[in-house]
Amino acid sequence: MMYWDGGGWAWWMAFMPLLWIALIALAVWAVVRLTHHPAPRDGGTRGGPPPRETPEEILDRRFASGEIDAETYTEARKHLAAHRPRPR
Template identity: 85%
Template sequence: MMYWNGGGWAWMAFMPLLWIVLIALAVWAVVRLTHHTAPRDGGTHRGPAPRETRETPEEILDRRFASGEIDADTYAEARKHLAAHRPRPR
């Protein structure tokens, strides 16, 4: 086997390192391009922040009445109760 003027040992040491770097770069690229979920690092992603929507008590009551879980009397009574106990704006 003929090496380039005795420099073969350098290539033998360099080639495994080159392959490790190339494989790591490919794995990083695949993860970077396919990872679409929110990050677990506290929100340092670049996209818009996901909005957490929470139903208000009135919306929950409306949904339950619309689906038939509660009747009209219970709905009206619960609406009155919610209106009486609504927090006052400051």
């Protein structure tokens, strides 16, 4: 009668290196995935704050949304144009 243990040691000898490779690859993938910051879609710098709106852009947005009326918009535009800093 032959006694055979099923070759379990041979299977583990072949499987263990593959298991360790898979675990290391998973750890590397997780670190890269958690530390990678995608580039912003609005053209800003990666990882930095979004670009600030100019006063004119804020005024345009408020007028377009109906937050201010046409008279207030034109007065504010004139005020901004009169007080715009001069380039050096």
